[in-house]
Amino acid sequence: MTTPLPGGDRRTGTASVTTLFVTPEGRKLRVRGVRERDLPELHRLDQEVFGEHAYPYFVLRQFYDLYHEDLFVLEDGQAFRGYVLAGTTPAQRRSWILGLAIDEGWRGHGLGRRLMAESLRRLRTQEVREVWLTVEPANDAAIKLYASLGFTRVEYGADYFGEDADRWVMVLPLPAQRA
Numbered sequence: 001m002t003t004p005l006p007g008g009d010r011r012t013g014t015a016s017v018t019t020l021f022v023t024p025e026g027r028k029l030r031v032r033g034v035r036e037r038d039l040p041e042l043h044r045l046d047q048e049v050f051g052e053h054a055y056p057y058f059v060l061r062q063f064y065d066l067y068h069e070d071l072f073v074l075e076d077g078q079a080f081r082g083y084v085l086a087g088t089t090p091a092q093r094r095s096w097i098l099g100l101a102i103d104e105g106w107r108g109h110g111l112g113r114r115l116m117a118e119s120l121r122r123l124r125t126q127e128v129r130e131v132w133l134t135v136e137p138a139n140d141a142a143i144k145l146y147a148s149l150g151f152t153r154v155e156y157g158a159d160y161f162g163e164d165a166d167r168w169v170m171v172l173p174l175p176a177q178r179a
């Protein structure tokens with residue numbers, strides 16, 4: 001089910017609200033775009049999921065300034081339960097997945113896959129031709145998810161994010177779709 005967001009907000013006017021999941025208690029988890037006032041809650045979730053590797057608030061703020069059109073959160077009316085963020089360099093038609101997280105208590109229900117699908121759907125409409133990301137070599141869940149979406153490893157980045165912070169670099173080509 002997809003319905004347009006109520007209009008009026010320049011920054012979220014193109015986003016949609018999509019129900020992804022209904023809990024046994026009837027709570028709906030929805031995907032939507034973000035507003036500036038959502039940043040503290042996004043920061044809370046990012047810290048909860050990534051701990052010391054979470055983005056500092058000022059970095060999230062700047063990502064928002066640059067890439068808010070490709071930043072989606074999963075919410076249940078009480079809190080954010082997941083997010084996905086992509087950053088695009090239009091001249092290269094290349095995007096990077098800069099963040100993907102599902103709250104621990106909500107994992108294993110297909111929500112990470114759905115958030116990625118939403119992000120990739122959006123990137124296709126922007127004529128992005130390659131999506132890149134990095135992932136920790138020991139992060140089996142994320143690697144399996146990305147591989148199942150068609151991402152392949154193109155580099156083992158030793159010390160990619162500094163000493164002892166190796167990362168796989170993975171890429172997904174997004175061929176142009178026929179009209």
Ligand SMILES: CC(C)(COP(=O)(O)OP(=O)(O)OC[C@H]1O[C@@H](n2cnc3c(N)ncnc32)[C@H](O)[C@@H]1OP(=O)(O)O)[C@@H](O)C(=O)NCCC(=O)NCCS
Nearest residue numbers: 100101102107108109110111112113134135141142144145
């Ligand atoms: C990676 C993450 C986003 C997956 O979200 P999720 O909602 O639990 O994943 P889904 O339920 O949509 O599962 C999608 C696929 O991921 C893989 N997967 C998910 N959990 C897995 C697990 N515990 N072990 C192995 N594979 C797993 C499977 O391939 C699964 O597909 P399948 O259900 O068809 O087998 C989530 O585990 C997370 O937020 N982890 C912490 C943050 C993180 O590592 N982010 C990625 C940084 S690169």
